[in-house]
Structure formats: C-alpha cells, structure tokens
Amino acid sequence: MSEVTAHHDLEHGAHHDDHHESSWLTTYIFSQDHKMIAKQFLVTGIFWAFIGGLLSLFFRLQLAWPNETFPILESLLGSWAEGGKLSNEFYYALVTMHGTILVFFVLTAGLSGTFANFLIPLQIGARDMASPLMNMLSYWFFFAASVVLFLSFFIQTGPASGGWTAYPPLNGMRDIAINKGSGLGFDMWIGSMTLFIVGSTLGSLNYVATVINMRTKGMSFTKMPLVIWALMFTAVLGILAFPALLAACGLLEFDRLLGTSFYLNNIVINGDLQAYKGGSPLIFQHLFWFLGHPEVYIIIFPAMGIVSEVLSVHAKKPVFGYKAMILSLGAILVIGFFVWAHHMFVTGMSPTIGKVFVIFTLLIAIPSAIKVFNWITTIWRGNLRFTPPMMFAIGFVSLFISGGITGIHLGNSTIDIQLHDSYFVVGHFHIVMGVAAFFGMWAGVYQWFPKMFGRFMNPTLGYIHFWGSIIGGYMVFFPMHFMAGVPRRYYAFDQFQSFNNFTDVNVFMTLAAFLVFAAQIVFLINFFYSMFKGKEMTEDNLNPWGANTLEWTTSVHPGHGNWEGDLPEVHRWPYDYSTNGKEINPQNMPLGEGEEAH
Amino acid sequence: MASAVLTYNKNNNNLSKNRIALKMMLYIGMASITMFFAVTTSALLVKKADGLNWAQFPLPNIFALSSLVAVLSSLAFYFSRRLYLQAKFKAFRAVLALSAIISIVFLFSQFMGFKALEAMGLPLTGNVSGSFIYFLAITHGVHIVVGVVVVFFMWWKSYRARLNNAFEAQGKLNPNRVVALELLTSYWHFVNGLWLYLFLFFYFIYQ
Numbered sequence A: 001m002s003e004v005t006a007h008h009d010l011e012h013g014a015h016h017d018d019h020h021e022s023s024w025l026t027t028y029i030f031s032q033d034h035k036m037i038a039k040q041f042l043v044t045g046i047f048w049a050f051i052g053g054l055l056s057l058f059f060r061l062q063l064a065w066p067n068e069t070f071p072i073l074e075s076l077l078g079s080w081a082e083g084g085k086l087s088n089e090f091y092y093a094l095v096t097m098h099g100t101i102l103v104f105f106v107l108t109a110g111l112s113g114t115f116a117n118f119l120i121p122l123q124i125g126a127r128d129m130a131s132p133l134m135n136m137l138s139y140w141f142f143f144a145a146s147v148v149l150f151l152s153f154f155i156q157t158g159p160a161s162g163g164w165t166a167y168p169p170l171n172g173m174r175d176i177a178i179n180k181g182s183g184l185g186f187d188m189w190i191g192s193m194t195l196f197i198v199g200s201t202l203g204s205l206n207y208v209a210t211v212i213n214m215r216t217k218g219m220s221f222t223k224m225p226l227v228i229w230a231l232m233f234t235a236v237l238g239i240l241a242f243p244a245l246l247a248a249c250g251l252l253e254f255d256r257l258l259g260t261s262f263y264l265n266n267i268v269i270n271g272d273l274q275a276y277k278g279g280s281p282l283i284f285q286h287l288f289w290f291l292g293h294p295e296v297y298i299i300i301f302p303a304m305g306i307v308s309e310v311l312s313v314h315a316k317k318p319v320f321g322y323k324a325m326i327l328s329l330g331a332i333l334v335i336g337f338f339v340w341a342h343h344m345f346v347t348g349m350s351p352t353i354g355k356v357f358v359i360f361t362l363l364i365a366i367p368s369a370i371k372v373f374n375w376i377t378t379i380w381r382g383n384l385r386f387t388p389p390m391m392f393a394i395g396f397v398s399l400f401i402s403g404g405i406t407g408i409h410l411g412n413s414t415i416d417i418q419l420h421d422s423y424f425v426v427g428h429f430h431i432v433m434g435v436a437a438f439f440g441m442w443a444g445v446y447q448w449f450p451k452m453f454g455r456f457m458n459p460t461l462g463y464i465h466f467w468g469s470i471i472g473g474y475m476v477f478f479p480m481h482f483m484a485g486v487p488r489r490y491y492a493f494d495q496f497q498s499f500n501n502f503t504d505v506n507v508f509m510t511l512a513a514f515l516v517f518a519a520q521i522v523f524l525i526n527f528f529y530s531m532f533k534g535k536e537m538t539e540d541n542l543n544p545w546g547a548n549t550l551e552w553t554t555s556v557h558p559g560h561g562n563w564e565g566d567l568p569e570v571h572r573w574p575y576d577y578s579t580n581g582k583e584i585n586p587q588n589m590p591l592g593e594g595e596e597a598h
Numbered sequence B: 001m002a003s004a005v006l007t008y009n010k011n012n013n014n015l016s017k018n019r020i021a022l023k024m025m026l027y028i029g030m031a032s033i034t035m036f037f038a039v040t041t042s043a044l045l046v047k048k049a050d051g052l053n054w055a056q057f058p059l060p061n062i063f064a065l066s067s068l069v070a071v072l073s074s075l076a077f078y079f080s081r082r083l084y085l086q087a088k089f090k091a092f093r094a095v096l097a098l099s100a101i102i103s104i105v106f107l108f109s110q111f112m113g114f115k116a117l118e119a120m121g122l123p124l125t126g127n128v129s130g131s132f133i134y135f136l137a138i139t140h141g142v143h144i145v146v147g148v149v150v151v152f153f154m155w156w157k158s159y160r161a162r163l164n165n166a167f168e169a170q171g172k173l174n175p176n177r178v179v180a181l182e183l184l185t186s187y188w189h190f191v192n193g194l195w196l197y198l199f200l201f202f203y204f205i206y207q
Ligand code: HEM
Pocket: A165, A296, A297, A299, A300, A342, A343, A361, A362, A364, A365, A368, A403, A404, A405, A406, A407, A408, A409, A410, A411, A412, A416, A419, A420, A421, A425, A428, A429, A432, A433, A434
C-alpha cells in the first residue's frame, strides 16, 4: 500500500506521477479539484449575473420613460444610445443578451456548475469527480463560450438581437440591413452556444457517472441527499435535451452560412424574393423548445434540491416524503420531455395535438405540487432558524407557488392563445424561474459559503439582500400579470395609445428593478468582503448549521481528496433531525442500539 | 485559502470504480449523440409531413457502398482489438491503422455521395429534402473524424511503446491500453452503426 499525496489524477493511472507540483496556476486556474472548479463556476456566474442584471436596468429605463433621454447611457454605451436614448436595435440586443446570459450562463452553468461540482463529491463521500480532467475542461469550455459572447458586444454590428429563443426567419439570414444583430453577432451567439453545450455535456456526463459509481461505503441511493438526486437528474436532462439545441443551431448556421433553406421559405426583402425555398421555421421552434422546456427544469432542479436540503437543516426536521420528492423529480424529468409544444399553441397546430400537450402540461403540475406540499410539511411545526439560507429557501417556495399557478393558466391552450407573448408570460417565467432559481442559488451560496471559503457571510447584509430581493422581485414581476393584453418585446409603449394606462405601472416596475439591483450590490459586497475578511470558521465548529451530510465532516480547508485518511462510511439517511433524542445525527454516525435505519 | 495537503490510502481511490465510471461516461455520451440524430431525423419527418416542396428521390447507390465500408471498418477494428489481446502487437498496429484508413475511405465515399446528389440536381442549397442528407452526413462525419484522430493517436502511442515500454516491449498487455481499446471499440462500432441507421432511414423515407 503506497501513500500518496493529495493530487492524484485518476484519469492517468498509467503515468503514476505521484508528485504533482501544485503551483499557483494549477491550484487556482487550471485546477482539477472539484471544489476549485465549483468556485470558478460560481464567480463566473456572478460576473454574468451582474452583466445580465445591468442590461435589464438599461432596457427598463427605456420601458418606463420611452420619451426621456439619459445622457449617462450615451457615455456608457456610446453610439448604441445616441443622445442618451437607447436605439431600438440595441434595445433588442439588450433583451436578447439578458435572456441568453441569465438562462444559460447564470442559471445553468452558474447554478448547476457550481453546486454539482461542489456538492456531489463532498456529499456522496468521493475524493473527486470520476474524471477531474473532463471536469476542468467543462469549465474551460464554458469560459470560452463566455469570452465569445462577451466579445460580441464589441463588434460593429453589435450582439445578437433576435431574442434569446433565436427564432428564424429573423435569425435565419445574415442580412444586417434587416437586423444588425443577425450579422456576425448572431454567428458569435451560435458559436458561444456550441461551446457552452459541449462544456455542459462534459460536465453532465461526469456528474451522472460520479453519482452512480463513486459513492462511499453505505451511501445507497436512498441515503443520498435530495440535492444530489436533483443535480443528477439535472445532468440527465442536459444530456438528453441539449443535443436538440445543437441540432437547431446547426441547421440554422447551414441556412445562414451555406444558403440552405431548412427554416426559410419565400422570403421577400425590400420587394426582392430571396432564393430560399421550401423550409419551415416551425422546425426550429420544435427543436428549440424540445430543449427549451427541459431547460427550465435544468434551471429549477438544482434550486429545488438546495431548498429541500436547507429547509430540513434549518427546521431541524426530517424531509417530509423523501421518496415522493425523488419520484416527483423523476416524473417531472420524464413528463418534461412531452410538453414542449405548449410554447407553440399559436403556431396553428391542430387542436388535437394541442390537447395532448395541454394534458401533459397540466399533468406536470401534479409532481410540482407534491414538492411544494412536502416543503411546507417539512418546515411545518419545525424548530425554524431564520438564517439567511433559510430565508431564501422559504422565499423560493413562495415564488415557486406564485409562478407555478400562472403556469397552469398558460398550460390551457384556450387561455394561452390570449396570453401568449404578452407580459403575463414574462411575469410567469420570471417569478417561477428567474427569481425563484436565484433564490435557490442564494440559499445555496449562504449555506455552503463557509464550506467553500472557510468563512461566514455577514447575516445582517444577508437579510437586507433577502428583503430587497423578495419585495423588489415581486414588485417587478407581479404587476406584469395585469398587463396580460400588452405584448412583450415592444420597444416604445408610448407609440400605442391602448397601452397608455400602463405608463405608471412601467415606471413602478423600473423603480423596483433598481431596488432589486441595489440589493444585489449588497450581496456582492458581502460575498467578496466575506471571502477575505468574513468571520472565520474554526476547527472546533466544523458543522455550523448542524447538518447531517458528509461535507461538514471535512476540515475547514479540505485539500484535493477531501478527507484525510479513510473516506467516511455512511450508516443513515441524511435527514435524521430531532430523532433519536438528538437534534442532529450525522450520516456517518453508526446507528444506536435498537435504532432502525430510516 | 491555502488548501491542506492530504494523505490518504491510495487504494481508497478505487481505480476500478473509476474505470467503470469512465465507461459509463462514454455510454451516456453516446446516448447524447443518439439524441442529436434522433431529433434531427424527427425534424426531417416533421418537415416531410408538411408536404411543402419536398422532393422524393432514389438514394444514390454510393451511399450503399458507404454502408459496406462502415461495416468493414468495424470488422477491422474488432480484429485489431483481438490481436492486441492475443499480444500480437505488430499485427494489432497494422490492423488498427487499416481500420482508420477504411474510415477515411468511408468519408471519401460520403463525399462521392454528395457529388452524386449534385448530379441529380440536389445540391446542398437545393431542395430541403436533399439538404437534410448533407447535414446529417456531415454531422455524422465529424464523429468519424474524431474517431480517426483518436485511433491514429492510439496507433502512435502503441508504436512508441513497442520498444521502451514496460508492457508491450516485454510481450505484456498494457492495462490502460486494454481499457482505452475497449472504450474506443464501443465508440467505433457506435458511429459506424449510426451511419447504418441513417442509411436505412434515408432509404425508407426517400423512396
Ligand atoms: C406548473 C407548471 C408550469 C406550467 C403548466 C407552465 C406552463 C407554461 C406555458 C404554457 C408557457 C408558454 C406561454 C406562452 O408563451 O404563451 C410557459 C412559458 C414559460 N415557462 Fe412555464 N410553466 C410551468 C412551470 C414553469 C417552471 C417551473 C419554469 C422554470 C423553472 C417555467 C419557465 C417558463 C419559461 C422560461 C417560459 C417562457 C419562455 C419564453 O417564451 O421566453 N415554467 N410556461
């Protein structure tokens, strides 16, 4: 038996290079330690969240005061806001990039990239991922995707501007006379997405293989924390759904660069009939939403898992309906692949097909409701500690209910035909996905920050962050439900008399958006300050929240390999709270005499 | 934030666990690739069903030849792995290279297929029904190219190992090469099989 030090690249068993010099570069940049990769995903995600949020402030200004000029915009954005007024073209670029950045870079990569990397090995009791090398590559593909998308802001024709859903025909031709953003900016969008999909797939393969194969002794599937289940299902969704986006983008680039007509038919530009013939833009929509709907679960699953964990830990109560939680995630995973056409009710599909998709869509509300019920019963009569992670977890449940209910309205095709592409939809998905998933992410950040950095975040600033976000978040998106007759993606509402009565509401929502953004600044300060100056975690208080899961059995700054000596052995499920006469019963604690495993 | 240097028993790493995990990653990756072609061929069916401007035509014969070549390439790979396991390293290398070369022939035959389509009045930018064949064949071809590159890499490594390596030079199998060959075999048969699927799909859909 040979003893080796820390960093042992499992992939290259052949090389037996037992002494990896860990330099600054291999520790912080090209690290293969899952914990460092998680932090890289988190910091990159936070960077993008800041950019994405900032863009929304710009276009909210335009929506609230379409007539005013803001000289500061010109100094920030130059020719895109000449005279201090956003150009209509750049307005569309802003909404497009806002959606792309938040959906893919923040709430997909930033959320599951961070927590799958950080939590999977630590909670299942593994030294690292199955393939640390591929894990590192997964981050660097994401990084490359980020660079490409970021650079697209600085090219002459500007970034993509045809919507985050990238529909053809608008995005199907490189004709910048029609739409500047359909030029190079959109090619960069496709390039960035392609890199992103490769990176996300490499990561997902690793997550699934790690969860299935690398669990420590005693960690059976039914002893796994729910967040691990959620992260594994997220990865499965990504593996099966992202190929559809890749195919959609591939066909789109063939149309754009090589002149095929997959999505295009009889296009007339300025009176000239273009050569494209015989394609159908609906094919793009099918492919896009075949990813697009599972994608919303890719975003929400990690948040759901984190929330299940946090609620139970801070209520000091076992999760209610553990198996029902797993089964409902599984049901959502499966049904989620059969609902995509609810985004296409107005495309003229046959009512029979529409009905099938209505039924599947409404069906998915059942497992969603089971989860909500179980979260509430988990904290019901619990011994609640309203720590910042707990506040965000409770906030998540509130938001998920509010946004889920409007989903049921939209899932009925008869109602959706009225509501489609209106602000009602924008309200729905921002509450249920946008804000809720952020709450899940923040719950996770506040919860695991001490494990990540060995220091605590400041709770007071955490509460300010929470209240600013929940009040502000509802103030921005709740009023949108009253604008069910107002189309989304309009540049200047003062051009339409019928929308005049929403002028004040628009101003209100914009002010609220600034409130939310201010709360995020508080978070940013707290995050980066605490990383270096926060209250330190000490070796005699390694389990500050009183959690049962294995990550809290490591030292304050665990090295690559996570555990000194042997891996911990698991004897019980993770939710033995307030049982056995004790508040907490860590998973690695052997069963007491006469005690039965859950 | 300096992280500790840990000491732990290397056997705890459980390399065999890890090997199973790698294999599983490959299989899941293949599931992902399968989804790509499943959704794209479904898109083709949806397009065909709308009946708008859809040309039906007999598939050029050269694509049938492609299928034969794909089978041969898989066969060659099968034998090269067997030769390795029998420790016939020289023959292994020769047949390994042969299978890659056959796959290059495959790519060439696909290119000839494109020429044949063009001659039938179906260039890439022609009728959408033809464009789909180009798209699927090209995206499939990318997977073949990746395979060929990896095979040549493996050939190069085993060529270098023929003299100055602890294993092959002494007539012993290198356990890492055994695993790599196993993984590569799965991939190789998978991508060749993928073409057979595409061929049959085209054959029945375009008649
Ligand atoms: C109770 C379950 C839900 C139902 C029945 C439901 C139903 C719908 C329907 C029918 C639409 C299409 C509206 C339209 O465009 O006319 C829609 C849009 C959307 N939903 Fe949901 N939804 C549910 C939950 C969720 C969840 C959990 C998420 C995300 C985590 C989500 C994210 C979205 C997004 C992003 C869109 C709009 C995308 C766009 O057009 O840009 N929904 N939802």
